[in-house]
Structure formats: structure tokens, C-alpha cells
Amino acid sequence: MxxxxxxxxxxxxxxxxxxxxxxxxxxxxxxVVMPFDHGQxxxxxxxxxxxxxxxxxxxxxxxxxxxxxxxxxxxxEPEVKRKLTNIEFCVDVSGSMTATMGEGDRYDASMQAIDEFLEARQGDAFGLTFFGNSVMHWVPITTDASAIRQSPPFMRPGRLPSQSFGGTEIGRALLACRKRLIDTESGDRMILLVSDGMSADLGGGRDIEVANKLKGDNIIVYAIHISTGEVPDAIINITSLTGGEAFAAGDVEGLKSIFASIDGMQQAEMERTAxxxxxxxxxxxxxxxxxxxxxxxxxxxxxxxxx
Incomplete structure (x- = not known):
């Protein structure tokens, strides 16, 4: 005390x-002495x-x-609190994301699964980046996920200029997300890549170069390949070298289960406060x-x- x-x-x-x-x-x-007969x-x-x-x-x-x-x-008594995880959603908005999936398209299914992932990961910080041939940082890394939930109508594939978002350049998008994450002062760093195509800028060993940069900054990459085909080798290399994993999702339920699996694999750490x-x-x-x-x-x- x-x-x-x-x-x-x-x-x-x-x-x-x-x-x-x-x-x-x-x-x-x-x-004061009180007089009493025969008293002492x-x-x-x-x-x-x-x-x-x-x-x-x-x-x-x-x-x-x-x-x-x-x-x-x-x-x-010292309290135990959740250790912050900085998660950057890197979402493909190229033309192929308009392919049918469930009751909507691949983009709708992805954003709905991301919304459910946000509910499961309350207490973490999130950012949102859209990419095609170009990269657009839509939501800065923040613990307030309301902006991410309100973003789907604004970056819907097919409505974007094809010269900027018609193709898929995952390497450029990952390096752009890296720049945002290395500015975070505390917490773990993770990129959750959502794409359905091959990347035009990861050939000739470029995938290993990108992976080494991400690994050097302690950034883990998880990738969800929204297609019935196999996950591209370049994506597997990046995720495995950074400590993450690549998944393929052919339907809506598979996509949701993958997000749930990532939540279980990358559990939030707890730390004792002073x-x-x-x-x-x-x-x-x-x-x-x-x-x-x-x-x-x-x-x-x-x-x-x-x-």
C-alpha cells in the first residue's frame, strides 16, 4: 500500500x-475529592x-x-488482455470476381465471409485494401470495423475501370499492404489475401522476393483462392515462407469454414498487463x-x- x-x-x-x-x-x-465518611x-x-x-x-x-x-x-491484480493483431484484408476486385458463387458472386461471398470473420475477431485491428492492376487502400488499420462492413457497394468488380482493376497483381498488393502494417507500433501483423486468379507479377522468383520482405517484417500471409482450381504455386510459396497457409474455396460454405480455420490457427495471444x-x-x-x-x-x- x-x-x-x-x-x-x-x-x-x-x-x-x-x-x-x-x-x-x-x-x-x-x-476533585468527594467527601465520604470513613472513605479513602x-x-x-x-x-x-x-x-x-x-x-x-x-x-x-x-x-x-x-x-x-x-x-x-x-x-x-494484473489483468489479462487480448494482444492486438493487425489484420489487413487484401481483396481482389478484378473482373473475374464477378463469377457466380452462392446467391451472388465471388466478391459478395468474400465480403460476407470477411464480415463474419470480423465478428469472430473482435478486439483486433483491421484494414481493407482492394486491388487489381492497381491498389486502393480503402480502410486504414483500425479497431472500428464498421467502415469495412459498409464498403462492399463502393468497390464492386465490374464497375471499376478495367485499365486499373481489370487484371491481378498480387505482388504489388502484398507489398502495398506491407507498407501499412510496418507502420503499426504494436501487435502481430497478418495479411489475409482473397483472390481468384493467377498473378501477373509473381513469376521469375518474384514470389520468393516478396515473401522474404514480408517475413523480414514478421508479417504472416494467409491466402484464400476462390476458385475450383488449384492454388497457384507462387501463392503457396508466399504463405508457407511467412508462416501462413493457402486454401482453396469452391463454394460459400467452404469459404466460411476457411475463415473459421484461420481464426483458430491464428488465435489471439493473451498478455498480462502491469x-x-x-x-x-x-x-x-x-x-x-x-x-x-x-x-x-x-x-x-x-x-x-x-x-
Whole structure:
């Protein structure tokens, strides 16, 4: 236990009730002897002890008040909190994402699965990037996921200019997401890539180069290939080298299960926080109220007579 007020000042203030107590126990009042026939003059020790004790209660109450005003604190138990994970969604919006999937297209299914993933990962920070031949950072990394949930209508494939978003350049998109993630000050870093095509910029060993850059910045890449075909080798290389994994999803239910699997594989870590100092008034309040109550009871009869 500690106090917010400095100890020298507390001690200085406590001198006041100490002086009152010393004065109370050392002062000599008027001795009154009651005349009784054949009586002997007693010392009155026990009566004096009882009366001095009763008269000392206000000084003790003052001491407790000073300690309360000094701000008593104690360290509470360290809490366990969720360690932040910074997750960047990297979503393909090329023309092929308009292919039918479930009741909508591949883009609709992807964004719906991302929305459910957001619910499962409450407490993490998310960003959203769309890409084709170009890259557009849509939502900055934030713990408020509402902007991601409201984004699907604005970046729907087929409505975007084909010269910028008609093709698929995954390498460029991953490196753009890397720049955003390395600016985060704390927490783990993860890219969740959602695409349905081959990349035009990962050939000739470019995939290994991109993977090494991501690995060097401790960024894990998980990839979901929304197609009935095999996951491209370049994507497998990137995910395996960074510590992630690549999945293929041919239908809506498979897509949802993959997101659930990634949530289970990349579980949020828990960390103990430093113990915080909290107010600790309870014992002092109990002692102070008890002394006030006892003083009131004593004032009914245990006091010196005024002669």
C-alpha cells in the first residue's frame, strides 16, 4: 500500500493529532475529592484511563481523515488482455470476381465471409485494401470495423475501370499492404489475401522476393483462392515462407469454414498487463466510522465534568 501524497507531508500533518493526544494524556486537570465518611482517597487510575481514552477518539478520527486525504492506494491484480493483431484484408476486385458463387458472386461471398470473420475477431485491428492492376487502400488499420462492413457497394468488380482493376497483381498488393502494417507500433501483423486468379507479377522468383520482405517484417500471409482450381504455386510459396497457409474455396460454405480455420490457427495471444494503482479507502473508512461511532457513544457519559 502507498499514498499519493508524499510521506514527509503526511508525517507533518500527522503531528497535529499526535500533539493533541500527548496533551490529552499529560495534562493535569482539577482533582476533585468527594467527601465520604470513613472513605479513602483513591488514585482514580482506571477512571482516568477510561476518560482519557474516550477524549482521545476525536484526535484518532483526525489522524484517519489525514490518511484518507493523503490518497491511499494499492496495486490491483494484473489483468489479462487480448494482444492486438493487425489484420489487413487484401481483396481482389478484378473482373473475374464477378463469377457466380452462392446467391451472388465471388466478391459478395468474400465480403460476407470477411464480415463474419470480423465478428469472430473482435478486439483486433483491421484494414481493407482492394486491388487489381492497381491498389486502393480503402480502410486504414483500425479497431472500428464498421467502415469495412459498409464498403462492399463502393468497390464492386465490374464497375471499376478495367485499365486499373481489370487484371491481378498480387505482388504489388502484398507489398502495398506491407507498407501499412510496418507502420503499426504494436501487435502481430497478418495479411489475409482473397483472390481468384493467377498473378501477373509473381513469376521469375518474384514470389520468393516478396515473401522474404514480408517475413523480414514478421508479417504472416494467409491466402484464400476462390476458385475450383488449384492454388497457384507462387501463392503457396508466399504463405508457407511467412508462416501462413493457402486454401482453396469452391463454394460459400467452404469459404466460411476457411475463415473459421484461420481464426483458430491464428488465435489471439493473451498478455498480462502491469498492475495499476487503485484507490484503497475502504479500511480507513471503516476505522474512521467506527471511531466516530464510539466517540458519539462515549460523549453520552464518558467525559470530564466541567467543574
Amino acid at each position: 502507498s499514498f499519493r501524497l508524499y510521506w514527509p507531508l503526511i508525517v507533518l500533518l500527522l503531528v497535529i493529532p499526535v500533539i493533541i493526544l500527548v496533551w490529552q494524556w499529560r495534562r493535569r486537570g482539577r482533582n 482517597e483513591g488514585t482514580g487510575f482506571w477512571l482516568r484511563l477510561l476518560l482519557n481514552s474516550a477524549a482521545s477518539l476525536p484526535a484518532l478520527v483526525l489522524a484517519v481523515v489525514i490518511l484518507i486525504l493523503s490518497g491511499p492506494t494499492r496495486l490491483k 498492475a495499476d494503482a487503485v484507490d484503497y479507502y475502504q479500511p480507513f473508512a471503516i476505522v474512521g466510522l467506527s471511531l466516530v461511532g464510539l466517540s458519539l457513544v462515549c460523549s453520552l457519559g464518558l467525559r470530564y465534568t466541567p467543574w
